[in-house]
Amino acid sequence: MSLLLNLGARAMNASQTVISTIGHNIANANTPGYSRQTAVLKTATPQFTGAGFQGKGVAVDTINRVYNRFLTQEAYGSRAAASGDEALLLNLQRLEKVLPPGEAGLGKAMSDFLNAMVDVASRPADPAARQVVLGRTKEMATRFSSAGAQLNDLQAGVSSDLRANVQVVNALAKQLANVNGQIQRLNGGEHDTNDLLDQRDNLIYEISKYVTVSTLEAEDGSMGVFIGGGQRLVLSNQAAELVVEQDPYDSQRVQLALKGPTNTLPLDAALLTGGSMSALLSFQNRDLQDARNYIGQLATALTMRVNTQQSLGLDLSTPSGAGVALLAVGAERVLPATTNARDIAGNFLSNVTITRVDPDFLQASSYILKGDPALAGTYLLVRESDGFTQSVVDGQTIDGFRIDFDPLLAPPGPLDTYRLEPVANAAPDMRRVLDLPAGIAAASPVSAVTTITNRGSATLDSIFAVDPATFTPANFPAPPAAPTTVRFTVQNPDGRVNYEITGPFGTLAGIWTPGQPIGNEPGIALGFEMRINGVPKGEDLAATPPYFGDTITLVPTPYPAQNNGNVKAFIELQGESFVGKRLNPLTGDISAGATLNEAYSAAMGEIGSRVQGTEYLAGVSDQVARDADAAKAAEAGVNLDEEAARMMQYQQAYQAAAKLLQVAQTVFDELINTVR
Structure with missing residues (x-):
């Protein structure tokens, strides 16, 4: 009789446990990170009788958590990638608005500024035309400074977002450490603490939204979480603290570090792959810095x-x-690393300065100057835009700027490093510094006069100085001194004409090519350019009388108010490819630069390309993350239809077990009545 009662009781208890587990699943169907649980039943140990082993019913073995480690890790990694791409896209879209096309863009402002010079060329002495130039100058400078200020605002936003993210990650890490501690305390038996394990995994999933994590499960059930190439964030029931620190070079920029009990360890941004914090650092160190340099x-x-x-x-x-x-x-900026050698008072033992010297060769890049480990006393300069590295010495000019070591201090030590920024700080402080319309230097210091007896069709287009290093007014004396003259000599079959320039400097020879200027070419370094229309006539010594060629006389400009030579040089800047020329230090070759509008279009195109690429990646990575979450949910999530069906199944089993108890009670009652 007792066996029958035990069978019914065990069956009811097992069914009740299964139904309770199903109810727990249903209650947590929408709980983030919850994994479906199943009650595992087994037959009870049988009892030996004379007729053999008699079954003793059912027992609850354990309650399992449906868990797939591979799918869980996939969910961590894919969510980190998706969060990182989303954060990067958001900031790139903000950056793209700083460099707009069309009427609101920097390209339009530069064109308007140079186009305003056309009216001055037509009316050199007109105050109204000159005032328009000043107005366009101020508008252009304001747009540049506004763009620079917006980039500074983006940097402030990155710093603020990083600090907010760090607070969230630190809070999650502390929660995870607490859950690890609970798991350790409760993990002494044979059964898992399923709900705590779910909490643990869900906290790691939330952390992965901010930074890619790697995990290692300990024997006690706690989970170690590592970031940045193996740095401990959570281990056992202890959580490290993430902090936001100042960049070692630039006080405006930030970096992440792990704070320990005795020191703070900076984290290499290159190793923080994935997650919104990694994206923010990447945006700060690459995209935002590139935009500043552009x-x-x-x-x-x-x-x-x-x-x-x-x-x-x-x-x-x-x-x-x-x-x-x-x-x-x-101004140019030189940013010494905070780790550079200092004296006892905290002052740096060495100092480096840079000076812009050639605008045509300035690159849209920052540089790292450091000691050469292969040779003491020598230095390497790394161009950050492409990683190009070359040896440099004190006083050397590279990429349009000169590097100087402070002669009053020691040269940089072998472990000293500097970030050099020739152009990154230029735009925020761009401004107009000339207020008087009369201050616009529209006139050329030298004028040209064609000889009335010339036989060719050449007429003067423009003449202006171009090189302050070689242009000397003394080379163009005023009467009664003998003037400087250009005389065309040999007429070549290919349309070119030989010429000679004679003046205080002697006689220099050159060859005029249609469309090319006279006066600033190899062998004739007089620092001016003269352009002519038509074709000059060379000498004809066989004629009667002999013709000695067309001549042009060069003299100081007598009436600057009526001369527009120099303003034409301003106008020509718009079509000149001078931005970003590059000298190959190995071959000496000079690559062509870009016009102002081409350079701005290239900058817009580069940022736009990054936006489009990241937009595509964000869409792909988001779908991958959704698929990973769906795959995990398909295996470990709660299906309410399935749970309802199982509940009905075990409800019937419970009712049958109750019926068994009822039968046992009836048999027992009959037995009692018989005895009576």
Whole structure:
């Protein structure tokens, strides 16, 4: 009789446990990270009787958690990638708005500025035309400075977002360490703490949204979580603390570090692959820095060329003099690493400065200067835009800027490093510095006069100084001194014409090619360019009388208010490919540069290309993450229809077990009645 009662009781208890587990599944069907649980039943140990082993019913063996380690790890990794791509895309889209096309763009502002010079070329002395130039100059400078300020705002946003993310990750890490501790305390038996394991895995999943993690499960059930190439974030019931630190070079930029009990370990951003924090660091260190250099290169190249041309022309002051600067930009920056050698007072033992010297060769890049480990006392310069590395010495000019070591201090040590930024800081501080319309140097310091007896069709198009290093007014004396003259000599079959320039410097020979200027070519370094229309006539010594060739006389400009030579040089800047020329230090070859608008279009195109590429990757990675979550849910998630069917199944089993108890009770009652 007792066996029958035990069979019914065991059956009811097993069915009740299964139904309770099903109810637990149903209750947590929408709980993030919950894994379906199943009650595992087994037959109870049988009892030996004279007739053999008699079954004793059913027993609950354990309650299992449906878990697939591979799918769980896939969910971690894919979610980290998706979160990183999403964060990077959001910031790239913000960056793209800083460099707009069309009317609101920097390209339009530069074109408007240079186009305003056309009216000055038509009316050199007109104050209204000159005032328009000043207005366009200010508008252009304002757009550049506004773009630079927006980039600074983006940097501030990155720093703020990183700090917010770090707070979330630290909170999650502490929760995970606490859950690990609970698992350790409760994991002494044969059964798993299923709900705590779910909490543990879900916390790791949430952390992976911010940074890619690797995990290692300990024998006690706790999970170690590592980031940044193996650095401990959570181990056992202890959580490390993530902190946001100042970049070792730039106080405006930040980096991540793990704070320990005795020291703080910076994390290599290159090893923080995946997650929103990795994306923010990548955006800061690559995309944002590239954008600073793109617009900084434009601002600096244009400003230096305009100011140089200003200095080569004549303004309308009384008496007329060389023009002064029209624009200014932010200065070059040298950022020493915080780890560089210092004296006992905390001052750096060495110092490095850089100076822009040639706007045409300035690159849209920052540089790292460091000691050469292969040779003491020598230094390497790494161009960050492409990784090109070359040896440098004190006073050397590379990519349009000169590097100087402070002569009053020791040279940089072998472990000292510097970040050099020739152009990155230029745009935020770009401004107009000339306020007087008369200060625009529209006139050329030298004028040209064609001889009335010339037989060719050549007429003067323009003449202006181009190189302050070689242009000397003394080479073009005023009467009564003998003037400087250009005489065309031999007429070549290919249309070119030989010429000679005679002046205080002697006689120099060159060859005029249609469309090319005279005066600034190999062998004739006089620092000016003269362009002519038509074709000059060379000498004809066989004629009667002999003809000695067309001549052009070069003299100082007598009336600057009526001369537009220098303003034509400004206008020509728009079509000149001078931005970003590059000298190959090995071959000496010079690669062609870009025009101002081409350089701006290239910058817009590069940022736009990154946006499109990241947009595509974000879509793909999001779908991969969804698929990984779906695959995990398909195996470990709760299907309410299945749970309802199983509940009905075990409800019937429970009812049958109850019926068995009822039968046992009836038999027992009958037995009692018989005894009576």
